[in-house]
Amino acid sequence: MSSEPSLSALIEALRRLPGVGIKSAQRMAFHLLQHDRDGALRLAGALSGAVAHVHHCERCHTFSEQALCSICADAQRDATKLAVVETPADQAALERTGSYRGCYFVLMGRLSPIDGVGVRDIGVAELLERAADAAVQEVILALGFSAEGEATAHALAQALRARGKTVTRLARGVPVGSELEYVDLSTIAHAMSDRR
Amino acid sequence: MSSEPSLSALIEALRRLPGVGIKSAQRMAFHLLQHDRDGALRLAGALSGAVAHVHHCERCHTFSEQALCSICADAQRDATKLAVVETPADQAALERTGSYRGCYFVLMGRLSPIDGVGVRDIGVAELLERAADAAVQEVILALGFSAEGEATAHALAQALRARGKTVTRLARGVPVGSELEYVDLSTIAHAMSDRR
Numbered sequence: 001m002s003s004e005p006s007l008s009a010l011i012e013a014l015r016r017l018p019g020v021g022i023k024s025a026q027r028m029a030f031h032l033l034q035h036d037r038d039g040a041l042r043l044a045g046a047l048s049g050a051v052a053h054v055h056h057c058e059r060c061h062t063f064s065e066q067a068l069c070s071i072c073a074d075a076q077r078d079a080t081k082l083a084v085v086e087t088p089a090d091q092a093a094l095e096r097t098g099s100y101r102g103c104y105f106v107l108m109g110r111l112s113p114i115d116g117v118g119v120r121d122i123g124v125a126e127l128l129e130r131a132a133d134a135a136v137q138e139v140i141l142a143l144g145f146s147a148e149g150e151a152t153a154h155a156l157a158q159a160l161r162a163r164g165k166t167v168t169r170l171a172r173g174v175p176v177g178s179e180l181e182y183v184d185l186s187t188i189a190h191a192m193s194d195r196r
Numbered sequence: 197m198s199s200e201p202s203l204s205a206l207i208e209a210l211r212r213l214p215g216v217g218i219k220s221a222q223r224m225a226f227h228l229l230q231h232d233r234d235g236a237l238r239l240a241g242a243l244s245g246a247v248a249h250v251h252h253c254e255r256c257h258t259f260s261e262q263a264l265c266s267i268c269a270d271a272q273r274d275a276t277k278l279a280v281v282e283t284p285a286d287q288a289a290l291e292r293t294g295s296y297r298g299c300y301f302v303l304m305g306r307l308s309p310i311d312g313v314g315v316r317d318i319g320v321a322e323l324l325e326r327a328a329d330a331a332v333q334e335v336i337l338a339l340g341f342s343a344e345g346e347a348t349a350h351a352l353a354q355a356l357r358a359r360g361k362t363v364t365r366l367a368r369g370v371p372v373g374s375e376l377e378y379v380d381l382s383t384i385a386h387a388m389s390d391r392r
Contacts, residue, residue, distance in 0.1 A: 004261045006242070006249040013242035016235045018227045024215060026285055031214045032243070033250055033259060034304055039212045040243045046202070046209035047240035050225070051233050053202040063229060065200045089222050108230055 007033070059130060061123045062088050062106040071095075071104060078102040080137040084127060084156065086110050086144060094142060102140070105130050110143065110152040119155065127156065131165055141169045203229070255326060257319045258284050258302040267291075267300060274298040276333040280323060280352065282306050282340060290338060298336070301326050306339065306348040320352065327361055337365045 014025035032040040057069035081102025085091045109122040139160050143149040157167045173191040174183050210221035228236040253265035277298025281287045305318040335356050339345040353363045369387040370379050
């Protein structure tokens with residue numbers, strides 16, 4: 001797009017965002033410089049601010065600006081239940097349902113040997129330490145049912161059961177609002193065997 | 197995703213990028229904070245740097261860190277030809293073909309009444325001033341053949357011809373490497389009437 005060094009540096013930096021290729025990065029740089037220099041400066045400030053202030057909650061590992069996140073700091077939450085989720089986004093989805101009032105542990109990833117993500121890269125040791133809390137009676141593995149989510153759940157369930165913890169998983173079944181004929185067969189088979 | 201103010205501010209700022217919705221913004225923020233804080237700081241620096249240093253070339257209006265961009269400052273370019281393009285990306289595409297050695301004028305947009313982009317928002321007055329240079333013998337409208345590109349070309353051609361300038365456009369025709377049966381009919385009709 002240009003031989004201008006500041007512009008090339010901006011395009012290169014934008015390309016490092018997930019899902020952004022060279023054309024999108026050029027379009028973003030062009031848009032910011034031509035139409036939204038204000039937004040560019042705001043984004044620069046937000047990036048530095050987040051890097052400076054956002055750390056991990058000491059107990060549940062999610063993003064937090066305090067030592068404890070707002071959920072861990074809330075004495076009203078049910079301390080006997082610990083839901084393990086992959087990301088803060090998954091945690092937020094579960095919170096929005098309003099169906100869960102227990103505590104969380106956020107892995108910040110899932111096992112993915114292909115991408116070189118092993119037991120040490122996700123917070124497994126911290127999870128085991130957290131689950132060792134005598135108040136925790138049930139660990140709910142609220143992981144996705146992708147291949148990596150399944151592998152992660154399997155590894156975690158083994159480690160947790162070896163330490164005498166009760167481990168449960170989210171129910172697999174037919175999504176609300178869907179027609180049976182369009183649901184994949186393995187989901188229907190699970191829904192059948194887990195019928196209630 | 198979070199009640200943390202720095203994180204919410206980052207997600208909001210990322211959402212202002214073109215083509216980025218709430219899910220992508222969350223994913224970007226998560227990726228930067230979890231896996232690439234270095235990249236986040238680099239992007240913050242690149243944004244501030246580009247806003248501080250990148251301005252418009254005095255002659256052709258493209259992005260430039262100097263008063264004149266490298267093409268306008270190049271005395272070897274053919275000053276009798278002036279190609280009008282919509283964006284720096286279009287200019288870069290034309291440069292890469294190696295088929296053009298003249299000068300440029302970059303509109304930095306195109307007329308789009310629906311989006312409220314009028315004659316004043318793209319550099320039409322500056323173009324007319326630039327084209328008034330006695331050295332310019334031919335103005336080549338290298339605009340896209342979208343509805344907006346056509347409308348822009350029509351308006352510019354009228355204004356330039358009224359000032360006695362020779363105005364040409366890029367040839368419309370069948371793209372290199374394409375099968376006739378898959379080319380739209382209006383392109384084929386243009387290619388037929390412009391046959392040579």
